Amino acid sequence: KAGVTQTPRYLIKTRGQQVTLSCSPISGHRSVSWYQQTPGQGLQFLFEYFSETQRNKGNFPGRFSGRQFSNSRSEMNVSTLELGDSALYLCASRQRDYETQYFGPGTRLLVL
Amino acid sequence: KQEVTQIPAALSVPEGENLVLNCSFTDSAIYNLQWFRQDPGKGLTSLLLIQSSQREQTSGRLNASLDKSSGRSTLYIAASQPGDSATYLCAVRALNYGGSQGNLIFGKGTKLSVKP
Numbered sequence: 635k636a637g638v639t640q641t642p643r644y645l646i647k648t649r650g651q652q653v654t655l656s657c658s659p660i661s662g663h664r665s666v667s668w669y670q671q672t673p674g675q676g677l678q679f680l681f682e683y684f685s686e687t688q689r690n691k692g693n694f695p696g697r698f699s700g701r702q703f704s705n706s707r708s709e710m711n712v713s714t715l716e717l718g719d720s721a722l723y724l725c726a727s728r729q730r731d732y733e734t735q736y737f738g739p740g741t742r743l744l745v746l
Numbered sequence: 747k748q749e750v751t752q753i754p755a756a757l758s759v760p761e762g763e764n765l766v767l768n769c770s771f772t773d774s775a776i777y778n779l780q781w782f783r784q785d786p787g788k789g790l791t792s793l794l795l796i797q798s799s800q801r802e803q804t805s806g807r808l809n810a811s812l813d814k815s816s817g818r819s820t821l822y823i824a825a826s827q828p829g830d831s832a833t834y835l836c837a838v839r840a841l842n843y844g845g846s847q848g849n850l851i852f853g854k855g856t857k858l859s860v861k862p
Contacts, residue, residue: 676854677852690849722787724790737791
């Protein structure tokens with residue numbers, strides 16, 4: 635089976651712009667989670683989607699939003715980008731609640 | 747609020763040494779605990795997952811233990827190799843009121859360097 639894929643892998647944006655990141659989970663996985671990783675804060679949970687419904691949400695401002703499609707693919711959107719949004723954004727999927735998550739390679743976002 | 751702490755932040759050992767990485771968490775109401783490995787600039791690879799009812803899990807040279815009452819987990823790596831060099835992350839999945847799963851809460855990791 636193919637692993638979790640994320641596109642694009644690298645992205646450079648300027649402050650005030652918006653960005654959309656995409657994640658394709660492993661085939662058959664219905665849960666997709668998003669994380670932000672920075673050197674200062676480490677890995678922080680953004681949100682989780684299951685069967686197109688947001689199931690959990692982390693402590694991030696409303697500029698961060700996401701959605702999941704019927705084929706389980708997920709997108710994450712960040713509006714009005716700030717310098718502090720520069721980070722590695724990781725997506726992870728899992729098949730069942732008691733199983734581990736499988737992570738994608740991440741999208742590295744740089745905001746100038 | 748659940749907090750996960752990993753000590754030490756960095757560790758350097760000679761090849762062949764056995765080593766232990768530590769993880770502590772503040773709230774014993776957890777669904778499970780996981781150990782991940784992250785290579786520079788890459789995503790995470792799952793190493794071991796311990797359900798809240800379990801005490802330990804083993805995979806090859808790795809053994810992870812869980813003591814919920816004391817809020818601790820350890821990852822034991824036997825006969826370390828240069829290829830084990832990476833950052834090791836501990837993550838706790840919270841157990842919400844009512845028994846539903848919460849999100850994964852990560853420690854900041856231990857950066858391991860195994861010298862040939």
